[in-house]
Amino acid sequence: MSEFGKSKVAAFITAAIERSSKTQLEISAEAGFPRSSVLSMIKQGQTKMPLARIPQMARALEVDEVEFFRLAMGEYMPELLRICDQMYACQRLTEDEVALLCEVRKGMNGHGVRMTPRVRAALARFLEEALD
Incomplete structure (x- = not known):
């Protein structure tokens, strides 16, 4: 739990909504919730x-879906x-x-x-040239 007894996921979502220019109703619709009361x-x-709605919700909130998913999994199912x-061997990849x-x-x-x-040698040559 985070400050004020809220879950970390709830606090994350609340902060993202506050940063968003969208209304809660718009975010709920984009995330696929039938009623904004769910949000x-x-x-x-x-x-x-x-958990199945995290990709849609992440897009609606304009947050990183991997970070959001890992936060939820860490809170709901840490084991x-x-x-x-x-x-x-989860290592988060950058977009690039x-x-x-x-x-x-x-x-x-x-x-x-x-x-x-x-292949390793060819990749090393490529990277050497690309990074010059």
Whole structure:
């Protein structure tokens, strides 16, 4: 729990709404909630943020969906978050890193890349040239 007994997720959402130029009704609609009262209940800590709605809510609030999801998982299911982090070695990628990975996948025609010594050397040469 954070200040005033609110959950960290509720405080995060409240702060994002306050920063937003949108009304709570607009945010609720964009997040796919049938009634804005659901968002009020989440803000007050009376109900949990549905995990499946986090991507839509993040877009509506213009916040990072990964940060939002990890915050919610850490509050609602900390043990599951820990297991996922261990299993998937979660390291958050930047938007540019994601774009780079997408370009690599496109260049590989959808096939994965094996980090062979040859690929590693070619990547090192590319990065050396790109960063000059």
